[in-house]
Amino acid sequence: MSGQERAPILEALNQFKKQRVVPFDVPGHKRGKGNPELTGFLGEQCMTVDVNSMKCLDNLCHPVSVIREAEELAAEAFGAAHAFFMVNGTTSAVQSMILSAAKRGEKIILPRNVHRSVINAMILNGAIPVYVNPETNNELGISLGMSLEKVKKAVEENPEAKAILVNNPTYYGVCSNIRKIAKLAHDNGMLLLADEAHGTHFYFGENLPVPAMRAGADMASVSMHKSGGSLTQSSFLLAGERVNPDYIRQVINLTQTTSGSYLLLSSLDISRKNLALHGKDIFSRVCDMAEYARYEINQIGDYYAYSKEIINGDSIYDFDVTKLSIHTLNVGLAGIEVYDILRDDYDIQVEFGDLGNILAYVSVGDRIRDIERLVSALSEIRRRFKRDKTGLMKQEYLSPQVVITPQKAFYSEKVSLPLKESEGHVCSEFVMCYPPGIPILAPGERITRQILDYIEYAKEKGCSLTGAEDMNTERLNIVKEY
Amino acid sequence: MELWFTERHTPHVEFSIRVDRQLYSGQSEFQRIDVFDSKEFGRFLTLDGYMMLTEKDEFIYHEMMVHVPMAVHPDPEKILVIGAGDGGVVRELAKYQKVNTIDVVEIDELVVEVCKIHLPQTACGFMDERVNLHFEDGLKYIRYHENEYDLIIVDSTDPFGPGEGLFTKEFYGNCYKALKEDGIMVNQHESPFYAGDALAMQRAHKRIVESFPISKVYQAHIPTYPSGHWLFGFSSKKYHPIRDLDKARWNTFGFKTRYYNTNLHVGAFYLPNYVEELLRDVE
Numbered sequence: 070m071s072g073q074e075r076a077p078i079l080e081a082l083n084q085f086k087k088q089r090v091v092p093f094d095v096p097g098h099k100r101g102k103g104n105p106e107l108t109g110f111l112g113e114q115c116m117t118v119d120v121n122s123m124k125c126l127d128n129l130c131h132p133v134s135v136i137r138e139a140e141e142l143a144a145e146a147f148g149a150a151h152a153f154f155m156v157n158g159t160t161s162a163v164q165s166m167i168l169s170a171a172k173r174g175e176k177i178i179l180p181r182n183v184h185r186s187v188i189n190a191m192i193l194n195g196a197i198p199v200y201v202n203p204e205t206n207n208e209l210g211i212s213l214g215m216s217l218e219k220v221k222k223a224v225e226e227n228p229e230a231k232a233i234l235v236n237n238p239t240y241y242g243v244c245s246n247i248r249k250i251a252k253l254a255h256d257n258g259m260l261l262l263a264d265e266a267h268g269t270h271f272y273f274g275e276n277l278p279v280p281a282m283r284a285g286a287d288m289a290s291v292s293m294h295k296s297g298g299s300l301t302q303s304s305f306l307l308a309g310e311r312v313n314p315d316y317i318r319q320v321i322n323l324t325q326t327t328s329g330s331y332l333l334l335s336s337l338d339i340s341r342k343n344l345a346l347h348g349k350d351i352f353s354r355v356c357d358m359a360e361y362a363r364y365e366i367n368q369i370g371d372y373y374a375y376s377k378e379i380i381n382g383d384s385i386y387d388f389d390v391t392k393l394s395i396h397t398l399n400v401g402l403a404g405i406e407v408y409d410i411l412r413d414d415y416d417i418q419v420e421f422g423d424l425g426n427i428l429a430y431v432s433v434g435d436r437i438r439d440i441e442r443l444v445s446a447l448s449e450i451r452r453r454f455k456r457d458k459t460g461l462m463k464q465e466y467l468s469p470q471v472v473i474t475p476q477k478a479f480y481s482e483k484v485s486l487p488l489k490e491s492e493g494h495v496c497s498e499f500v501m502c503y504p505p506g507i508p509i510l511a512p513g514e515r516i517t518r519q520i521l522d523y524i525e526y527a528k529e530k531g532c533s534l535t536g537a538e539d540m541n542t543e544r545l546n547i548v549k550e551y
Numbered sequence: 552m553e554l555w556f557t558e559r560h561t562p563h564v565e566f567s568i569r570v571d572r573q574l575y576s577g578q579s580e581f582q583r584i585d586v587f588d589s590k591e592f593g594r595f596l597t598l599d600g601y602m603m604l605t606e607k608d609e610f611i612y613h614e615m616m617v618h619v620p621m622a623v624h625p626d627p628e629k630i631l632v633i634g635a636g637d638g639g640v641v642r643e644l645a646k647y648q649k650v651n652t653i654d655v656v657e658i659d660e661l662v663v664e665v666c667k668i669h670l671p672q673t674a675c676g677f678m679d680e681r682v683n684l685h686f687e688d689g690l691k692y693i694r695y696h697e698n699e700y701d702l703i704i705v706d707s708t709d710p711f712g713p714g715e716g717l718f719t720k721e722f723y724g725n726c727y728k729a730l731k732e733d734g735i736m737v738n739q740h741e742s743p744f745y746a747g748d749a750l751a752m753q754r755a756h757k758r759i760v761e762s763f764p765i766s767k768v769y770q771a772h773i774p775t776y777p778s779g780h781w782l783f784g785f786s787s788k789k790y791h792p793i794r795d796l797d798k799a800r801w802n803t804f805g806f807k808t809r810y811y812n813t814n815l816h817v818g819a820f821y822l823p824n825y826v827e828e829l830l831r832d833v834e
Contacts, residue, residue: 365694441690444691449720
């Protein structure tokens with residue numbers, strides 16, 4: 070065996086099982102024997118490899134043998150100079166990118182529709198966000214990618230910025246012109262960082278948008294557990310030639326666990342092998358299924374399952390056809406309402422519903438007959454619930470007014486105010502609709518009437534609002550001195 | 552020689568038939584298909600190892616699926632059958648001269664081919680010229696039809712495997728839509744006896760009740776199905792299965808049936824208390 074057919078962590082774990090080592094180390098369940106109920110639930114197979122770092126299994130914080138080999142194989146598979154196995158979610162991969170790219174007071178150029186983990190990292194390191202307003206598609210009510218001109222303008226106005234961050238793609242499948250943006254970054258001495266939480270398959274499938282590392286990115290956070298098939302919470306951080314991998318490792322180790330789970334590590338190793346060997350076929354099947362679903366859904370009427378036809382050469386430079394995003398407003402229902410009906414009435418769980426769309430996640434694990442269920446349920450929902458769409462609100466882009474840095478706002482003295490009285494103040498916390506987990510308000514931003522109206526409407530439609538200290542988002546923490 | 556077919560009815564109960572010889576074994580895109588011959592039950596068809604029908608007791612199932620709704624609906628002309636790749640339901644339907652169209656939607660073409668060769672007792676139904684065969688997913692077929700059928704017969708396999716989509720709310724809702732304003736739907740409704748089957752039965756009933764104004768359940772005794780006690784669903788937009796039963800009209804047809812008669816029709820809707828309770832729990 071050689072190259073991508075190998076899975077060094079898997080092989081080491083299999084070898085380790087044969088040795089029948091007597092455990093006088095952690096974890097204390099001792100291969101499951103100490104916790105029969107858990108072992109019954111998860112299975113003995115699983116418990117016997119929930120083990121600690123040791124000589125033959127390497128150590129995630131300082132990999133020198135099997136984890137290092139597995140990381141090298143992953144780097145090769147993804148076309149990166151280095152790959153880091155991450156076990157604290159893609160959140161920690163994104164944070165490590167930001168923490169290693171900028172320090173306190175330094176700027177990062179980024180689109181506003183970033184995942185909260187990006188801004189969280191800025192609370193930690195004190196970096197200053199320079200937001201590029203993503204364009205909005207008015208018909209669909211979704212935030213798009215960044216237009217190249219707007220990024221250029223931000224670079225000209227902030228020549229001292231350290232990095233540009235790009236979503237590749239957004240949750241809805243929209244890609245910016247990442248090649249050109251990477252060149253722009255490098256021409257101006259900046260790094261190009263990519264949040265590829267939703268783009269793992271770009272590296273392995275055909276006829277998909279360009280993956281970040283191939284487009285010249287310096288770092289990319291890849292959610293292997295989303296389209297790649299590994300266990301939830303496992304992820305990769307990829308790095309290119311321009312950055313120092315040993316420094317990145319130090320940054321990762323600031324916040325990552327010292328007890329890396331071998332369940333997660335082996336799932337990354339096995340999934341990388343699977344995608345490297347079979348990714349092309351797997352994602353061609355996924356694309357076919359998504360295309361079939363789109364065709365059938367568009368036959369129903371009123372729903373709009375969009376695809377490459379929305380490409381506009383700039384803020385929608387490319388579109389990820391595996392993302393089955395469906396616009397619902399013409400049925401007279403908000404996306405979140407369709408999401409709820411699908412789950413409550415039809416036992417179908419989709420990825421998310423926002424004000425105007427739902428997203429069904431199609432992956433290697435799907436079958437055509439499950440797609441038939443989704444399509445039929447949507448057709449039934451239209452038959453049963455179709456109504457006039459007046460009064461339904463579109464997702465609007467709420468342009469943030471950044472008053473102080475996220476770090477300063479988060480750690481400043483704060484006061485809790487009822488929502489209605491918070492208008493005009495500077496927010497010291499996040500407010501998000503979850504999913505997709507993109508902030509409506511981030512620490513350091515001005516609270517406006519428009520934002521408060523949006524929060525009220527989202528609550529009324531049954532969105533889950535998160536981020537604020539008040540779990541019901543009836544009060545907001547504001548910065549005392551602003 | 553001891554050669555036995557065994558099906559597990561629960562993790563702790565098995566049902567076995569001594570097999571004389573195996574006539575066919577094959578794997579389609581959807582499932583494994585086997586046909587055996589036996590002394591006691593004659594030929595029998597299994598899909599993924601689950602009993603579908605035997606020559607000895609299939610008449611009970613097929614007569615009850617067909618004659619119950621046909622004796623209630625005053626003028627059924629256009630009929631949709633979903634599943635039923637063995638042809639048994641179609642054979643019974645073809646007895647009615649006033650029926651002018653029988654659309655059969657079976658997902659697995661190989662089942663029909665195998666039955667035509669090895670199970671002519673039921674597959675003879677496909678010979679009738681009013682029958683149109685469509686090989687596709689029933690859930691997809693029905694999506695494209697509206698206000699079209701007088702009767703829909705859902706002859707599905709169990710609610711796992713390829714038949715899974717035929718036990719869903721979206722399927723029953725689409726059937727409602729595909730029926731005319733006085734249409735009837737009859738479906739294979741699983742068994743109330745063993746816990747696993749009873750749960751599937753309750754789930755199906757719940758979803759049907761939500762989709763149709765009238766939804767009743769009736770029963771029959773089928774020796775080769777788990778517990779032998781089997782249920783059928785009768786759902787309808789207008790007709791009541793007992794009040795709208797026209798005994799005289801049906802009896803003038805003069806069909807020779809071995810299980811069904813119009814007195815049994817009424818009796819079949821009187822269910823044991825524990826079954827009534829299971830149904831009430833989800834209504």
